[in-house]
Amino acid sequence: MSQRPCAAVLYKWKGRERLVDGRPETVRRTQEFEELYRRYYAQVVRHLMYLVGERTVAEEVVQDVFLKLYTTPPPREENLLGWLYLVGSRLALNALRGEKRRRQREEQWVWRHYPEVVPLEEAAMRQAAVQRVRRVLESLRPRERLALLLRHAGFTYREIAEALGVAPGSVGTILVRAQKSFLARYRQEEGGTEDDLF
Amino acid sequence: MICFDEGRLLAYLDGQLSPRESREVGAHLAACPRCRDVLAGLAAAREEVGRLLSPYHSAALNLPVPRPPAWPRAAYAGAPKTGKGVVSWTENKKNPPATPKKPPKSSSK
Ligand SMILES: [Zn+2]
Numbered sequence: 001m002s003q004r005p006c007a008a009v010l011y012k013w014k015g016r017e018r019l020v021d022g023r024p025e026t027v028r029r030t031q032e033f034e035e036l037y038r039r040y041y042a043q044v045v046r047h048l049m050y051l052v053g054e055r056t057v058a059e060e061v062v063q064d065v066f067l068k069l070y071t072t073p074p075p076r077e078e079n080l081l082g083w084l085y086l087v088g089s090r091l092a093l094n095a096l097r098g099e100k101r102r103r104q105r106e107e108q109w110v111w112r113h114y115p116e117v118v119p120l121e122e123a124a125m126r127q128a129a130v131q132r133v134r135r136v137l138e139s140l141r142p143r144e145r146l147a148l149l150l151r152h153a154g155f156t157y158r159e160i161a162e163a164l165g166v167a168p169g170s171v172g173t174i175l176v177r178a179q180k181s182f183l184a185r186y187r188q189e190e191g192g193t194e195d196d197l198f
Numbered sequence: 199m200i201c202f203d204e205g206r207l208l209a210y211l212d213g214q215l216s217p218r219e220s221r222e223v224g225a226h227l228a229a230c231p232r233c234r235d236v237l238a239g240l241a242a243a244r245e246e247v248g249r250l251l252s253p254y255h256s257a258a259l260n261l262p263v264p265r266p267p268a269w270p271r272a273a274y275a276g277a278p279k280t281g282k283g284v285v286s287w288t289e290n291k292k293n294p295p296a297t298p299k300k301p302p303k304s305s306s307k
Pocket of ligand 1: 200234
């Protein structure tokens with residue numbers, strides 16, 4: 001057993017109740033899972049908030065991330081947080097591609113004209129500069145948005161490729177387009193209405 | 199002389215090429231003013247995007263996150279009944295608590 005604080009124990013189970021440390025195995029398994037859930041929840045939510053830009057969506061997606069941890073955990077213990085981030089990024093991409101989100105993007109003008117429709121976020125997220133970036137990101141194609149944000153957060157091209165489900169060789173091309181559209185949209189936002197208050 | 203596409207040049211800037219590819223691109227750049235121009239444009243855009251994303255990134259990282267809601271126990275029902283992938287990341291405790299803690303009543307939400 002290694003001395004790392006998060007050493008992994010891989011063991012098989014057959015759906016029968018087996019006693020481990022004097023407790024039914026499912027109880028033990030459930031307790032361990034819930035410990036991880038409590039330990040990593042906040043970090044995963046923040047990562048998802050960063051990617052999708054909205055707390056409500058992030059809190060929905062985080063449940064799916066941990067469900068995946070419960071049903072199909074990674075084979076090795078190495079960097080569990082990295083695994084959670086990667087699974088979260090993939091699920092975030094799905095959420096951004098979802099029908100509901102597409103409708104929201106199309107109806108974005110409503111947000112501009114009726115700012116009170118926007119659910120209130122924390123003060124930091126309400127800063128004008130941050131809000132502008134958020135709107136620009138919202139207008140990007142989900143794949144480009146995620147590629148930009150993941151790179152900015154220090155993910156490698158290989159990890160980005162895995163999150164997006166594309167070949168590692170195409171990440172550079174996606175990022176080139178993403179940079180261009182981000183800056184083009186940002187200039188539009190800048191030139192937009194000055195009393196665009198949030 | 200064959201030039202590199204923009205995607206490859208950006209990967210070079212981001213330090214994401216293999217050492218060998220990186221040397222190839224570097225050698226080409228030394229000899230090709232056109233690719234140097236393209237690279238400069240990509241570098242400027244990359245820098246600006248990074249500068250704009252930074253406040254957004256730190257805003258997201260500094261968000262207070264409320265305590266996680268009780269894990270929906272109903273989800274366990276959907277878990278596979280058999281399988282190999284049961285993993286424990288918690289340390290192999292020598293003295294686990296004798297009695298498992300009672301899960302909170304599922305009346306919340
Ligand atoms: Zn060239």
